Amino acid sequence: xxxxxxxxxxxGANAIVAEAEALLQKALAEKGPDAPVAFTNTAYYLPVIxxxxxxxxxxxxxxxxxxEHAKSLLHPPPDEKWWVPYLGETLDCxxxxxxxxxxxxxxxxxxxxxxxxxxxxxxxxxAAFTSPEFEKEEGxxxxxxxxxxxxxxxxxxxxxxDGRMPGFAAIVGAAHSNAxxxxxxxxxxxxxxxxxxxxxxxxxxxxDQLHEEGVEMGYDTYIVPFGRDTIAAIYALGVANRAALAxxxxxxxxxxxxxxxNKYRVFAFVLALGEVDDLKYAAAAxxxxxxxxxxxxxxxxxxxxxxxxxYEHVVSMxxxxxxxxxxxxxxxxxVQKCIEVRGVKVKITEVPIxxxxxxxxxxxxxxxxxxxxxxxxxxxxxxxxxxxxxMEEVEDGKIEVIGPGFEDVPVGGAMDLGIVVEVAxxxxxxxxxxxxxxxxxxxxNGASGVQHIGQRDIxxxxxxxxxxxxxxxxxxxxxxxxxxxxxDFGAIVDxxxxxxxxxxxxxxxxxxxxxxxxxxxxxxLADLTDEAVDTFYSCILCQSFAPTHCCVISPQxxxxxxxxxxxxxxxxxxxxPTGPNQPIQKGQCLDPVKGYFTGVNEYxxxxxxxxxxxxxxYSIMENPMTACGCFECIVMVIPEAxxxxxxxxxxxxxxxxxxxxxxxxxxxxxxxxxxxxMGVGKYYLTSPKFISADGGFKRVVWMSSFLKQTMAEELKxxxxxxxxxxxxxxxxxxxxxxxxxxxxxxLTEKEHPALTMPPIF
Amino acid sequence: xxxxxxxxxxxxxxxxxxxxxxxxxQLDGVEDVYASSAWKQVLVKxxxxxxxxxxxxxxxxxxxxxxxxxxxxxxxxxTEKRRDPRWGAMDFRMSQTYRADxxxxxxFRKW
Numbered sequence: 001x002x003x004x005x006x007x008x009x010x011x012g013a014n015a016i017v018a019e020a021e022a023l024l025q026k027a028l029a030e031k032g033p034d035a036p037v038a039f040t041n042t043a044y045y046l047p048v049i050x051x052x053x054x055x056x057x058x059x060x061x062x063x064x065x066x067x068e069h070a071k072s073l074l075h076p077p078p079d080e081k082w083w084v085p086y087l088g089e090t091l092d093c094x095x096x097x098x099x100x101x102x103x104x105x106x107x108x109x110x111x112x113x114x115x116x117x118x119x120x121x122x123x124x125x126x127a128a129f130t131s132p133e134f135e136k137e138e139g140x141x142x143x144x145x146x147x148x149x150x151x152x153x154x155x156x157x158x159x160x161x162d163g164r165m166p167g168f169a170a171i172v173g174a175a176h177s178n179a180x181x182x183x184x185x186x187x188x189x190x191x192x193x194x195x196x197x198x199x200x201x202x203x204x205x206x207x208d209q210l211h212e213e214g215v216e217m218g219y220d221t222y223i224v225p226f227g228r229d230t231i232a233a234i235y236a237l238g239v240a241n242r243a244a245l246a247x248x249x250x251x252x253x254x255x256x257x258x259x260x261x262n263k264y265r266v267f268a269f270v271l272a273l274g275e276v277d278d279l280k281y282a283a284a285a286x287x288x289x290x291x292x293x294x295x296x297x298x299x300x301x302x303x304x305x306x307x308x309x310x311y312e313h314v315v316s317m318x319x320x321x322x323x324x325x326x327x328x329x330x331x332x333x334x335v336q337k338c339i340e341v342r343g344v345k346v347k348i349t350e351v352p353i354x355x356x357x358x359x360x361x362x363x364x365x366x367x368x369x370x371x372x373x374x375x376x377x378x379x380x381x382x383x384x385x386x387x388x389x390x391m392e393e394v395e396d397g398k399i400e401v402i403g404p405g406f407e408d409v410p411v412g413g414a415m416d417l418g419i420v421v422e423v424a425x426x427x428x429x430x431x432x433x434x435x436x437x438x439x440x441x442x443x444x445n446g447a448s449g450v451q452h453i454g455q456r457d458i459x460x461x462x463x464x465x466x467x468x469x470x471x472x473x474x475x476x477x478x479x480x481x482x483x484x485x486x487x488d489f490g491a492i493v494d495x496x497x498x499x500x501x502x503x504x505x506x507x508x509x510x511x512x513x514x515x516x517x518x519x520x521x522x523x524x525l526a527d528l529t530d531e532a533v534d535t536f537y538s539c540i541l542c543q544s545f546a547p548t549h550c551c552v553i554s555p556q557x558x559x560x561x562x563x564x565x566x567x568x569x570x571x572x573x574x575x576x577p578t579g580p581n582q583p584i585q586k587g588q589c590l591d592p593v594k595g596y597f598t599g600v601n602e603y604x605x606x607x608x609x610x611x612x613x614x615x616x617x618y619s620i621m622e623n624p625m626t627a628c629g630c631f632e633c634i635v636m637v638i639p640e641a642x643x644x645x646x647x648x649x650x651x652x653x654x655x656x657x658x659x660x661x662x663x664x665x666x667x668x669x670x671x672x673x674x675x676x677x678m679g680v681g682k683y684y685l686t687s688p689k690f691i692s693a694d695g696g697f698k699r700v701v702w703m704s705s706f707l708k709q710t711m712a713e714e715l716k717x718x719x720x721x722x723x724x725x726x727x728x729x730x731x732x733x734x735x736x737x738x739x740x741x742x743x744x745x746x747l748t749e750k751e752h753p754a755l756t757m758p759p760i761f
Numbered sequence: 762x763x764x765x766x767x768x769x770x771x772x773x774x775x776x777x778x779x780x781x782x783x784x785x786x787q788l789d790g791v792e793d794v795y796a797s798s799a800w801k802q803v804l805v806k807x808x809x810x811x812x813x814x815x816x817x818x819x820x821x822x823x824x825x826x827x828x829x830x831x832x833x834x835x836x837x838x839x840t841e842k843r844r845d846p847r848w849g850a851m852d853f854r855m856s857q858t859y860r861a862d863x864x865x866x867x868x869f870r871k872w
Contacts, residue, residue: 017836072847
């Protein structure tokens with residue numbers, strides 16, 4: 001342990017706790033103890049305080065015992081002469097720092113000083129998705145992100161657990177130069193590592209540097225600007241705490257377990273850029289308690305022995321001493337060091353295209369003004385079709401562009417495009433065609449400056465001017481698909497060839513063939529019912545985060561994250577027979593209505609480590625399926641209405657249950673079996689098996705308007721199937737009512753069928 | 762153009778840097794500011810025809826950062842009896858590894 005680091009961290013902790021106490025006294029005097037304190041859209045109060053102390057802070061007065069606790073963790077700086085072990089003291093002070101920082105941010109929220117004002121800044125995709133109140137500037141924006149809300153955290157859940165997002169980097173300070181800042185962030189993005197930004201050096205933050213260089217920041221690009229001081233770094237630890245509470249099934253107050261969970265499950269690290277002051281040392285000591293190491297690009301003492309973190313604790317890698325002719329080369333080495341020190345497992349596929357490539361670019365939007373050319377949309381037709389062909393008909397790696405390129409298309413113009421992927425493999429099955437075809441969306445979207453929306457014959461692809469200027473052309477679609485199919489599906493795909501078709505006659509011919517195939521698949525999928533198969537699949541992917549949760553996926557019930565259906569699981573099992581999707585023999589059917597199967601019960605008992613004894617696959621009232629935390633919707637019984645409500649993850653509003661999605665999520669997630677509450681994938685709503693034991697879709701009395709709008713067509717068909725074409729209009733939403741009284745009045749007025757159905761209890 | 766380096770003991774974190782810079786950069790005649798929270802110093806380059814050192818110090822003091830005064834607040838100081846008074850709160854200082862940690866070692870799969 002470095003005495004220098006201990007001294008500065010302990011000094012910083014004393015100072016920040018003193019400052020938090022002074023600020024609290026001021027807030028108590030000016031606003032009173034009952035003034036509300038809350039972060040945006042979270043059910044975890046101030047999450048670090050809530051997780052570590054089990055103390056729900058909702059008003060300023062609640063912070064008094066928190067600061068008292070923080071003070072009790074403080075120690076004096078080490079003596080000049082008498083050296084004693086001070087690791088424990090430093091870590092204690094680190095925790096005191098975190099408590100104080102979160103208290104300060106809470107008070108800043110009470111004063112309306114958070115999220116931080118940043119004129120001219122606009123988050124990619126807008127922060128309005130979950131926090132419309134912060135879209136005050138004309139055209140949106142004007143604020144940094146502040147804390148991440150629960151909704152975004154949960155939507156990242158599946159990516160965190162399946163390895164697409166290997167971890168997060170909290171960058172504090174400012175880089176050596178703007179070019180270095182961009183290079184470091186691009187290196188992290190390329191590895192799909194989530195990037196949190198905060199802190200400054202001499203008033204310049206890496207946020208300023210990226211903003212000046214035109215780097216898009218926002219949830220969609222995995223770069224989240226928290227604030228321009230180190231205190232905002234607390235939001236990164238808020239994410240870590242909530243990961244443990246939301247996915248790990250841990251309870252508030254289990255401080256030790258939360259820290260250990262993070263050490264072994266959450267691959268995060270701190271990258272300190274520029275000079276390190278007392279508070280940065282103190283906050284770093286707090287991060288180290290979570291098992292998150294610190295890497296600095298300046299000369300500071302190192303702490304190399306392992307222990308609290310899995311590898312080194314503090315590593316210094318001065319920027320000027322890093323080998324490399326360019327900022328990019330230096331950044332690559334620095335990021336590589338970070339990954340080694342934290343032990344982040346990164347899987348990258350090298351894709352030979354002239355633009356950066358990685359999942360972090362999936363959310364990029366190419367606006368019309370920035371667009372070089374588009375395929376599909378209103379002015380042209382684009383389709384994509386993947387088919388299995390005999391081995392001898394595929395020449396592996398062959399990429400053909402049939403027809404003209406987009407060079408002659410005017411800037412901002414459109415042209416027809418067909419992407420035909422032909423694959424062959426000994427283990428390939430026709431059933432896997434749609435599964436693989438669906439990946440085209442993700443694969444193509446990974447290229448920076450390329451936007452892909454839709455699928456099949458309603459695909460819509462845009463290429464930005466910037467990407468075209470760097471040399472991106474049609475052939476590169478083939479290069480991406482060839483590289484990714486081999487990398488991700490090498491176990492079932494032996495050979496891949498790609499045809500990019502722009503020739504009008506051939507385009508029409510292949511479009512016709514593709515549509516015939518889509519029809520064939522639709523019919524086949526419609527025939528695929530739970531009764532028609534003798535095997536379901538498990539999904540325990542999320543056990544890396546939620547150790548006792550196990551999804552049971554049947555043809556008529558997809559995974560609650562919405563990302564895995566029965567066919568996906570079947571393909572996944574073929575690709576990786578020892579992976580997270582295992583076949584479950586249904587065994588004897590004990591109750592066809594509620595969906596009890598001996599095989600399912602036996603499997604779930606083992607997979608949940610004895611926590612779940614049995615599962616009724618079709619019921620919400622009796623032994624419902626557990627949930628991890630990544631669910632798209634929450635279904636919850638409203639006893640007064642004799643029905644259920646469905647709340648979408650995108651809906652931040654109040655529900656008739658008196659709770660928002662974030663609060664409900666705490667009851668539904670973490671591998672808990674709670675009768676009356678269930679996390680589900682949104683397309684499960686359209687299944688005939690949707691809570692069929694309890695009355696099915698007719699039980700839905702309230703639904704987030706987001707679902708009503710985005711799934712209008714599908715839900716209309718469900719209503720017709722249920723024999724009540726007007727049912728959707730009878731279902732209330734948040735624009736109609738957010739309380740039970742309003743709901744009952746609306747249901748009575750519309751004569752909703754749930755009111756006359758047998759009691760749900 | 763003149764430059765001056767000022768010791769500002771209360772400049773111990775980067776949120777103070779933002780405040781110090783805001784105060785100084787608004788001052789007519791100040792050309793450049795480097796505020797370092799790591800060294801608790803501020804370097805100011807200024808035009809002596811427009812502003813002088815006394816005025817700079819005055820602005821800093823008004824912003825809550827007096828030059829050469831104050832120190833990083835330390836809430837827990839050594840006492841006569843103990844170097845670290847927190848130790849007195851404990852019955853004894855644990856020097857053994859916590860049992861649960863030994864049981865946990867190597868068994869990270871559980872978490």
